Amino acid sequence: MDITNFSYQLPDKRQLFQDLSISFVPGQINILLGVNGVGKSTLLDFIAGVSPNKQAAAFHDFPPMQQVAYQMQGVPFTGATTVLQTLQMMLELDDPSLSVTAADLPATLQPIAHTKFRHLSGGQRRLVMLEGVCHLQRQLYLFDEPESGLDVKVAAQVMHQICQLPAAGKTVILTTHQFENLPVDQTHIALLANQRCVFSGSPQELMALNQTTSLQAAYLQADM
Numbered sequence: 001m002d003i004t005n006f007s008y009q010l011p012d013k014r015q016l017f018q019d020l021s022i023s024f025v026p027g028q029i030n031i032l033l034g035v036n037g038v039g040k041s042t043l044l045d046f047i048a049g050v051s052p053n054k055q056a057a058a059f060h061d062f063p064p065m066q067q068v069a070y071q072m073q074g075v076p077f078t079g080a081t082t083v084l085q086t087l088q089m090m091l092e093l094d095d096p097s098l099s100v101t102a103a104d105l106p107a108t109l110q111p112i113a114h115t116k117f118r119h120l121s122g123g124q125r126r127l128v129m130l131e132g133v134c135h136l137q138r139q140l141y142l143f144d145e146p147e148s149g150l151d152v153k154v155a156a157q158v159m160h161q162i163c164q165l166p167a168a169g170k171t172v173i174l175t176t177h178q179f180e181n182l183p184v185d186q187t188h189i190a191l192l193a194n195q196r197c198v199f200s201g202s203p204q205e206l207m208a209l210n211q212t213t214s215l216q217a218a219y220l221q222a223d224m
């Protein structure tokens with residue numbers, strides 16, 4: 001899955017990408033890194049097809065929109081539905097005959113199965129959305145800062161859940177600013193800076209390039 005020579009100007013005429021070429025590895029966890037505002041979420045929007053002016057010629061071998069599950073930042077549900085009703089609605093997107101009960105939910109969600117969304121904390125809302133997105137049957141999963149706002153223990157669980165997807169042949173692209181829980185095996189890193197992709201490779205290659213054994217240190221030393 002490649003993007004080649006992709007340029008994009010924001011509505012206020014600032015150039016966000018200039019001849020951006022970037023690759024993602026199918027069947028792996030692809031981690032999109034870069035400082036705040038570099039364009040990670042915008043790029044996910046283009047990959048997901050939610051940005052209307054996608055320059056199709058620059059995007060190669062991505063699955064069609066119907067095969068993409070996208071967990072955007074924020075939570076798109078109103079407060080009136082319960083956790084179970086929300087997950088049921090998401091399951092029905094794939095197959096109206098599917099149903100979910102409280103007993104099917106992971107232990108973290110069972111106690112809040114019948115709680116309305118408006119009574120959940122921000123972190124709990126994110127957990128529910130993650131659960132729903134992971135159960136959709138898609139080829140490509142996009143997660144925009146899936147650990148943001150979560151307690152360290154829950155964040156580790158979230159990353160563990162996401163890391164199960166490649167074992168089922170799925171491809172993941174995620175953005176993050178946290179390094180603690182990032183998997184280093186079967187992982188591809190793409191680093192955005194200065195309107196381009198300035199590094200593409202494994203975590204080991206990024207660490208070797210910057211002569212460190214810490215991924216976070218390698219990121220901090222990278223040329224951005």
Ligand SMILES: Nc1ncnc2c1ncn2[C@@H]1O[C@H](COP(=O)(O)OP(=O)(O)OP(=O)(O)O)[C@@H](O)[C@H]1O
Nearest residue numbers: 010011012016034035036037038039040041042043
């Ligand atoms: N609708 C919009 N109109 C104008 N500018 C926008 C719009 N959406 C995003 N931007 C700008 O695009 C730039 C990239 O934003 P984006 O959210 O893609 O960055 P990011 O790398 O995901 O940042 P963060 O790590 O903070 O989430 C930012 O400068 C932002 O202000």
